[in-house]
Amino acid sequence: MAMTIVEAGCTVIGGVDTHLDVHVAAALDPIGGVLGVESFDASPQGFKAMFEWMGAFGTVSKVGIEGTGAYGAGLGRFLAKAGIEVVEVDRPNRQARRKKGKSDPADAVEAARAVLSGRATGTPKSRDGSVEAIRALLVAKRSARDARLRAIHQMRQLSYTGPDQLRSRLKDLSITELVAETAAMRPRSSGDPVVYATKVSLAALGRRVLSLEYELIGIDELLTTLVTTCAPEMLELFGVGIDTTATLLVTAGDNPERLRSEATWAHLCGVAPIEASSGKVTRHRLDRGGDRNANQALWRIVMTRLACDPRTREYMERRTKEGRSKREVIRILKRYVAREVFKYLPRA
Numbered sequence: 618m619a620m621t622i623v624e625a626g627c628t629v630i631g632g633v634d635t636h637l638d639v640h641v642a643a644a645l646d647p648i649g650g651v652l653g654v655e656s657f658d659a660s661p662q663g664f665k666a667m668f669e670w671m672g673a674f675g676t677v678s679k680v681g682i683e684g685t686g687a688y689g690a691g692l693g694r695f696l697a698k699a700g701i702e703v704v705e706v707d708r709p710n711r712q713a714r715r716k717k718g719k720s721d722p723a724d725a726v727e728a729a730r731a732v733l734s735g736r737a738t739g740t741p742k743s744r745d746g747s748v749e750a751i752r753a754l755l756v757a758k759r760s761a762r763d764a765r766l767r768a769i770h771q772m773r774q775l776s777y778t779g780p781d782q783l784r785s786r787l788k789d790l791s792i793t794e795l796v797a798e799t800a801a802m803r804p805r806s807s808g809d810p811v812v813y814a815t816k817v818s819l820a821a822l823g824r825r826v827l828s829l830e831y832e833l834i835g836i837d838e839l840l841t842t843l844v845t846t847c848a849p850e851m852l853e854l855f856g857v858g859i860d861t862t863a864t865l866l867v868t869a870g871d872n873p874e875r876l877r878s879e880a881t882w883a884h885l886c887g888v889a890p891i892e893a894s895s896g897k898v899t900r901h902r903l904d905r906g907g908d909r910n911a912n913q914a915l916w917r918i919v920m921t922r923l924a925c926d927p928r929t930r931e932y933m934e935r936r937t938k939e940g941r942s943k944r945e946v947i948r949i950l951k952r953y954v955a956r957e958v959f960k961y962l963p964r965a
Contacts, residue, residue: 627652631671631680632706632729634721635659635689643725644671649733654722659688664695681706681732683724685741693741704732705739742870747847751840752867758836765829772799772822779815787819799823851961856921861914865958868911873962882959886911888951903948915951915958922950 629652632643640659644652652674657663671677680696681704682689693703706728709719731737744752769792776787776795787795800823804816837859844862845852851862868885869876876882883889887907893900922929929950936946 627675629671629675629677630729630733631677632725632727632732633667633680633682633689633692634724634728635682635684635687635692636721637688640667640689640692641721641725642667642671643722643729644674645726645729645733646675647733649730651726654725656721659691661691661695664692667692668696668699668701677701679704679732681728681737682741683708683728690744694743694745697743697745703741704737705741706731706737740872740875742875743872744870746871747843748866748869748871751843751847751863754836754840754843755863755867758833758840761829761832761836765826765833768822768826768829769796772796772819772826775815775819775822779819780809780812783812783815783819796823796826800827848961848963851958854918854957854961855926856918857958861917864910864914866963868908869962874964876959876962879956879959882962883952883955886915886951886955888912888915888948888955890948890952912951915954916947918954919947919950923947 627646630645630647632645634641636659638659639656640663641654641656643654646652653670655667655670657667657670668677671680679702682693682696683706685693685703685705696703709724709727728737742749772795776784779787787798790798799819802816802820802823804813804820806813840863841859844859844866848862848866851857851865852859865886869882876885880889884904885907887904887909889904889907890901891904893902919929923933932950933943933946936949937943941949
């Protein structure tokens, strides 16, 4: 679908509503007039065609993209390499959408107007360096780790509910021993069918766990190399390991300079207190936004320090004597750790 209203030859503000197969783009003039709306394939050829289409109206200044971390990642990288300022646009307001209806062209125009009005100002992650490689490895590692835990739980349940001869054989074994014992099973079809089926299941699960453990070892080796190269100083902080560093780097992205200040980083991690004052009451509440993986990484660092760092334990004791709860002190400590980590985020 194409629509042209204003003549070419002006500064152009673009907006894109992204999807898996097709992106819908809109071009606006500097006063918000719609220059055109068009659909393009979500492919390198489509990205090029979109850029040329916008450029036909004038000089492309900025392009707002909805979904830079998902379907719009490829388009964002293409435009950034072309020297165009890319702005991350949030999903349209649901209340306004219910009143006005929803369509892809309308969302594209709204994305452009969000950039033009200044409502959208976020700089997306570039996703073109070592941190993007770390993110891809973390996806596989989390999946493999979850699958391993599920397989172990299933093995335990089968050992509890299986025939008596298997229960006595597998009883009181550690996880390592259970995996080795079940992976070595060679079931024979002769005899009790329940025993045979249970042994087949246990053997399959045991071998699956071993395979996942080898997979995790390989991923950890790659992660260690990348993280050590990318942020060696952060790894020197007390309680900060490979996994927590990798998670925090992914939250910051390959271009952490887009974070304007340490306070912005704290909000991104969900550890900046949110003011909730009213009348004569002045208070702050927990920030439930931000990247929850980063928030969890900061929590793990704090828990490690509470277990092993005398200074952190002393701080906990002092603040609890002042009337703070343990959960409140942990929130404060997460905020301190976020401030400490921010200094060591890699800079371009």
